[in-house]
Amino acid sequence: MNNIMNTYFEHVKQIAETVLETQEENMRAAANFFAETIKSGHTIYAFGASHAGIITEELFYRTGGLALINPVLTPSLMLNTKPVTMTSKMERLSGFGKIIFSTLPASEGDTLLIHSVSGRNPVSIEMAIAAQEKGLNTVALTNLTYSKQVTSRHSSGKRLFEVCDLVIDNCGDFEDSSMQLAGLEQKVAPTSTAIGSLIANAIVLKTAEKLLDEGITPPVFHSSNVDGGDAFNTKIFKAYTEQIHYM
Template structure:
């Protein structure tokens, strides 16, 4: 069965190639929003529910990461919630997205990245609508193949890709599971985490490159596990304490 490993690797590579070929313009647009947000002295936020939230965790407090990306982490939407099925109920709860957004210090001129693979649940849609109404620019990371084949669970009837300023398609399969194996009806192995992380870090590296091109040195973390890493990162926290909200 080792050939299925190769099959999966090749499938993920093919999706990554498709993203690079079709989504680079949108990734650049998202990076432009991020770099302009930073230049103005504003704040960047990232949000996702359940497994989509893994990309939010990928983006903050890590080596090589941009220190100015603030996660929106809500316990009832994270995978350490017990029972874990509560996360599905909470991301469908009408009004909860507005409540989550209102708990952040987000202000006009800030930016928000929202990751939702299906893009159909109220929590992500409400976050986007609330953010735009407050003057934030919004970036949706979603799966268009998936989202266009499902109905919205939000009262507006809209899905995430229909309510954000910038859309980035992760170019994945319907339902996110990707490989059909003989003898099993359900496909195996999702791709949204691997591809989502690739896209998210592509936004980061382009944001950093944009700022460097304008003579601005953005705060990028060292690993805390190398000598001097803690001291380096402590200086970042001190210098940018007004724009880092996760400490």
């Protein structure tokens, strides 16, 4: 008897292996962007709309994470918005991405990581274009299989992977859902959050290693739930106050 949960775990494992085989060079390049941004005293930003924003939340203010990753958490694009369908309308709203970017204290030499699985909606595309115009390094985390099969909703006709300096493919399925069940037309169980978190944390890990190789101690958080954790993290906040914008 087929165990669908085992099949799903194996599928996610296969995707992860494909990512490592095909995207390692681009993940290393993203870590280079991160490391150079930190060394030069600049800022790293992360952005995603709706479920893509979960990767942004994964990256900031957590144990084992880089303290210098600043989240762009726009309320109307996050999953606690009610009705949640508003997030879909807002990420398609022309001009909104440019407005969001204009609120950031971003400058030339900063880096922006944008996560969008389909890569077709204006908010992410506009963020990337505005960032490039200001001299930021732009990194897209997307699903090329998906994105190349849909049209852009942006006036330029371009998708996210076509407007960023660096593109990392999460190597997922079309539409993201991955498991087909007999009697159900729509596939079940997406993979982008699990794989996206793996990719994002791998970039953080490589960034930390690169900084150490150059004699720089990377600002990595301890858990606030261990003795001494709060005091350790407070020192990081004080030392990097110019590069941390979420406090």
